[in-house]
Amino acid sequence: MLRIGFLPSDYNPMVLILGEIEDMRLLAGALRRFAREQTDLRLDEQGFCTAVRTEITVSASPGAPGIQPVADAAGGFVWRLDAERASAFADQIDTLAVPSRAAGSEMLECTTEEEIPVKVSRGEYTDDFLAIRAPKRE
Numbered sequence: 001m002l003r004i005g006f007l008p009s010d011y012n013p014m015v016l017i018l019g020e021i022e023d024m025r026l027l028a029g030a031l032r033r034f035a036r037e038q039t040d041l042r043l044d045e046q047g048f049c050t051a052v053r054t055e056i057t058v059s060a061s062p063g064a065p066g067i068q069p070v071a072d073a074a075g076g077f078v079w080r081l082d083a084e085r086a087s088a089f090a091d092q093i094d095t096l097a098v099p100s101r102a103a104g105s106e107m108l109e110c111t112t113e114e115e116i117p118v119k120v121s122r123g124e125y126t127d128d129f130l131a132i133r134a135p136k137r138e
Helices: 021-037 083-097
Strands: 002-007 014-018 049-052 055-059 066-069 076-080 104-108 118-122
Touching: 002 021, 021 055, 021 083, 021 118, 083 104, 083 118
Parallel strands: 002 049, 014 118, 055 076
Antiparallel strands: 002 014, 066 076, 104 118
């Protein structure tokens, strides 16, 4: 299951996407479908994803490219991509799905000043990192 989470920081906030080979293939496929259709795509609602308080809508809507917070949605983000960039990101993600590659990551950035970078990683974090945990009982 692909895991998605926003890591807030004063200086280096980031969206972290973690998964294994099949998760990477499904994410790359979703981005290619978005590139073809150019219709909004909620990543956190895909059957292969789970998100920790992070809603991400991939969109071709007008605005600065990259991920930005949505003002009226706590934990909500819009990831504005054109078809070319979505396809290029899918190609980057494909490099993580190569079976001979034990681990690695790719940074998906549109290089805008206000953008929050996206790091897609395979095999670099424990399986429970970004997993939804039950609250502790006292």
